[in-house]
Amino acid sequence: MDRSSFAAEFEELLNVGIALSSIHDLEKLLGMILLEARRLTRADAGTLYLVKKDRLIFRVSQCQSLSDRLGEERMRQMYQSFEMPVSQESIAGYSALTRKVLNIPDVKEIPPEASYHYNPTWDQKAGYASHSMMVVPMLNRDGQTVGVLQLINALSDGRVIPFRKEHEKLASSLASQAAVAIENAELTEDLKQAHLDTIFRLGVAAEYRDKETANHIKRMSHYCALIAEGLGWGKEEVEVIFWSSLMHDVGKLGIPDRILQKPGPLTPEERKVMELHTTIGGSILKGSKAPVLEKSRVVALTHHEKFDGSGYPRGLKGEKIPVEGRITLLADVFDALSSKRVYKEAMPESEVLPILQGGRGTHFDPKILDVFLDRLGEARKIQERYSDREEDFDKLRNLGSPEENSEESDRG
């Protein structure tokens, strides 16, 4: 390779590095890293592993010639995720442990004295023939292996050739930039997870005071996501309502125990206080720039507004009620009726459905009700997956047991 084309490749590498550092979605980032590494080294195929403790975790695989032959979908089905120990016996493990680049002209001719071997299982399964291979450790700034890039079959005019020596350095530089980008993306993901986890726990804290199980809000958020999908919302919007519905009752944190935990029906005055959980929730969540918290505020404030305007706190009517409120209302009522509570048994579906139908246009937005009823099969699966166990109720009973069975199944 002459100097000028080498310089051009380095410049390209720099651009790739900048592009990688701007991707915060780990899944997308890993795909992009492998694609760029393959492009840079003219590799037909490749696999990316991440190192977690002493395991190599398979994350992405790409193969141009197989994709062309079999199609993307079939390719995806063929790659099943797997992990293996980081050991010197596998090619990727060797590179991870020694932090060395391996440039193997032909995997079928690895000298017998090498500690690593080529595993032909995948080739045989896919009907592929691996020959040249370059394996590059992805090292972070502390020199620790974050992952391994395994590039397969360098191509030149459609023929498989060994990987070029100059590409070792190029691929190593890319791999190091990739390692930093991966660590950043993982950090972002951890932060996001911590943020969402906190939301979930706050939601649980609020429900716990009202003797609802953590499963109530899990089921509810899944029902909300199901309805949002049915309304044709995009993936991100569905995710936002999923998380924001968890905090619909966060305002119960501000309702006194004597009302929240009162056995039996509430007096009209007590009911008024109970209804304040919507506005209290709204103020707890007010003023955040985070989209999930902003939507949580809307949900907390409007999840008891009924379609005919007879709900609370503002008596909003029809489409004046934000759609998030209309969705969570239905999900909340469905769950309150169809699941067991400390003070009541679960109602069978044959009784729940007529109640929902009876509330069409008065309690519920007809469009949202239809979308939900169309997806009842999915809703049943959610019910099944997050069903409450007896010990969930035992925990709650120990908080003090309401003797009476309240006919008010959806008190708040």
Ligand SMILES: [Fe+2]
């Ligand atoms: Fe609820």
Ligand SMILES: [Fe+2]
């Ligand atoms: Fe509520």
